[in-house]
Amino acid sequence: MILSKSCEYAIRAVVYIASKTVKEERASIIEIAEAIGSPVAFTGKILQTLTRKKVLASSKGPNGGFYIINPASVYLVDIVRAIDGNEIFTACVIGLTTCSAEKPCPMHYQMKPIRDQLRIDFGKRSVYEMVQAFENNNYFLK
Amino acid sequence: MILSKSCEYAIRAVVYIASKTVKEERASIIEIAEAIGSPVAFTGKILQTLTRKKVLASSKGPNGGFYIINPASVYLVDIVRAIDGNEIFTACVIGLTTCSAEKPCPMHYQMKPIRDQLRIDFGKRSVYEMVQAFENNNYFLK
DNA sequence: TTAATAGAAGACAAATATATCTTTTATTTT
């Protein structure tokens, strides 16, 4: 599993929330959890983190809920970094803390292009793009 | 983290063991754990699994220890599958159990080439190759 | 055949990730 479960939920939640935002609507925790098939309270914690990290925005009270300021300027990489950090793009595949070009592990040079590609692809894919696909009913979140 | 910690230790251990095997020597758990910087007893459990799964071989008693039958015919992918299973090459990046070309998640088509590349690279890289590099003192296991 | 060596196996412990529940705070509507 390349991403933590929290991060998987986070991505699914953000895409769903953005799909509401583009319709000028906000989404409650309960609605989001239902839409993506995740545990309600746990999803709340994750959304809290995403809000603190400015990936999402939220408002309390009636008609409140979560929304996203600009889906076109938030990328998958931003969600991943907010929840799992940057390590998946940099950490040694066999867990060496000192792994680098100067002191490489036996997989260092094989892994570098793969990791770079991952970062590039995650950095290119905007939430807006993912929402467009989701809204066309061609893609799924649960 | 793409691989579990157990799997990271497993790969490092196998490379070290193979470096002994090519010198016609066997390696004890204690020696292995020291060489790769891993907890002794936990490493023992992992080696046990690798032996059960035929990635390694072992013998008890004096002059016993772990060794590998044919380093040139064991590939990184075999170690990963023995410890973490095949899921890292197939599982949906956002955790959908039903994700497929028929019912894709919003990252399905971006992830497929990355996963395929990972499987190809892991399937190409033999333990023997990794040992050669390690023995040249160009690469490290801790 | 006894002592020493070394992996196998099982029970147990700690740390981390995942999940739940309750209370508090902020906002909106009436």
Added chain:
DNA sequence: AAAATAAAAGATATATTTGTCTTCTATTAA
């Protein structure tokens, strides 16, 4: 101002992963 709504925050619970400890079994050498 009061009631209702919804997120924030904190405490707690469960599951999984990581790590340890003890006993058992097999092998070798003296």
